[in-house]
Amino acid sequence: MNTSWRSASLVATAAAVLVLTTACGQETSSVGSQSVGATAAAGGFDSSGTGTGTGAGAGNGYGADGQQGSADAPKPAGQLAVSANAELGKVVTDSAGMTLYRFDADTAEPPKSNCDGGCATAWPPVPVDDATAGAGLDKALLGEVTRSDGTKQLTIGGWPAYRYAKDTQAGETSGQGVNGKWFALAPDGKKASLASLPGLSVGKTELGDVVVDKNGMTVYRFSKDEAWPKSISACTGSCLEKWPAVAPVAENDVKGIVKKGLMPFTRPDGVKQMSIGCWPIYTFSGDKKPGDVNGQGIGGTWFAVSPDGKPIGAPK
Structure with a gap:
């Protein structure tokens, strides 16, 4: 039995070496x-x-260089929708078709935003005001969090939602992966992924x-x-x-x-x-x-x- 096993092992080893030589040797x-x-x-x-x-994420650390002034009044979200993105799958967008994002430095349980000042200028928080769930979204996953300035921010699956200042047209996802901390929101509040x-x-x-x-x-x-x-x-x-x-x-x-x-x-x-x-x-x-x-x-x-x-x- 021992001799047979050893012979079989040597044959298998020789075969493996032959395969690698054929695959890589030439x-x-x-x-x-x-x-x-x-x-x-x-x-x-x-x-x-x-x-x-010149990938996103360089410069001021927020991913939107030179945008550290006072933030404009936040735009209402309106009816949220689920859009199909060729690279990311399903992502949440606002009524204007702009992609919504989440920030890894935030928390969802309990909801808390840690993006203020220049960060909030580069990543405008989405106000909860008139936000409603459109097709493909579970309204039970929509919520709100009170920011440090007292304003109410939309949450999805507990995660505070943001837009990205460098997205200028509907469907853009230039904020995806910025600094390894910002990701488009999937309908369940998780990161849109591949x-x-x-x-x-x-x-x-x-x-x-x-x-x-x-x-x-x-x-x-x-x-x-x-x-x-x-x-x-x-x-x-x-x-x-x-x-x-x-x-x-x-x-x-x-x-x-x-x-x-x-x-x-x-x-x-x-x-x-x-x-x-x-x-x-x-x-x-x-x-x-x-x-x-x-x-x-x-x-x-x-x-x-x-x-x-x-x-x-x-x-x-």
């Missing part, structure tokens, strides 16, 4: 590879500190089609990494804070991307990371919402990943 990179150990310095991970893009997305799929950006994670965030490659069979990530320490490793994804949880070289591996620091085309993949902390590509080209070493697993715009 892959040639369009980026010059360097022999960088797992603990080598990851220079160029973000030399500017913030990236080269939970229905596969673990990895294809998203639309100014660079064209790119690989995105389950949250719709752009996926990147680092040219100082090494592909399989070494599978070494040169992004460690503070680099990994700016460029979080994409967690392993099941092969049946991907859509629209080439599956060659799609495999997980364990980094020397114990973190489990996904790879595409046998290269480790990451997201960028400077991307605040789906469609952002603020990490593109940083340090001349970070590039968004195309659906075929290649780095977009990398030097040949």
Whole structure:
């Protein structure tokens, strides 16, 4: 029995190695590879500190630069509605079609708003006054909270509701993900999300089609990494804070991307990371919402990943 088991184990191991060799061994990179150990310095991970893009969330910390004056009189909400957003699913809008948001620094139980002063100028609180529930909204989820200035603010599912000063037209959702704390309101008061997305799929950006994670965030490659069979990530320490490793994804949880070289591996620091085309993949902390590509080209070493697993715009 022991001999049979050992033979079967050796056959399985050999088969696994053969599969990986077939998937990754012939892959040639369009980026010059360097022999960088797992603990080598990851220079160029973000030399500017913030990236080269202009995503929402920079400046005064509220996500609406230069808008810290006195707030105008709040506009009434009227009959609330549920709108279908191609990126976020169902979101709550006011009678003018403007997206409503919630703030992670607030609380829902009990309801409390922590957005005052310049914050309330960038994110005008929605008054409760004439707010009513339209189709798709449960009126029992509508409530109110008394703000620090004594005014009454609308709550949905307990969460204080806001508009965003940079949204100027009905249906805009430019406030989504600002500073990692502001999110469009779903009809149940939760954050509107892309939970229905596969673990990895294809998203639309100014660079064209790119690989995105389950949250719709752009996926990147680092040219100082090494592909399989070494599978070494040169992004460690503070680099990994700016460029979080994409967690392993099941092969049946991907859509629209080439599956060659799609495999997980364990980094020397114990973190489990996904790879595409046998290269480790990451997201960028400077991307605040789906469609952002603020990490593109940083340090001349970070590039968004195309659906075929290649780095977009990398030097040949």
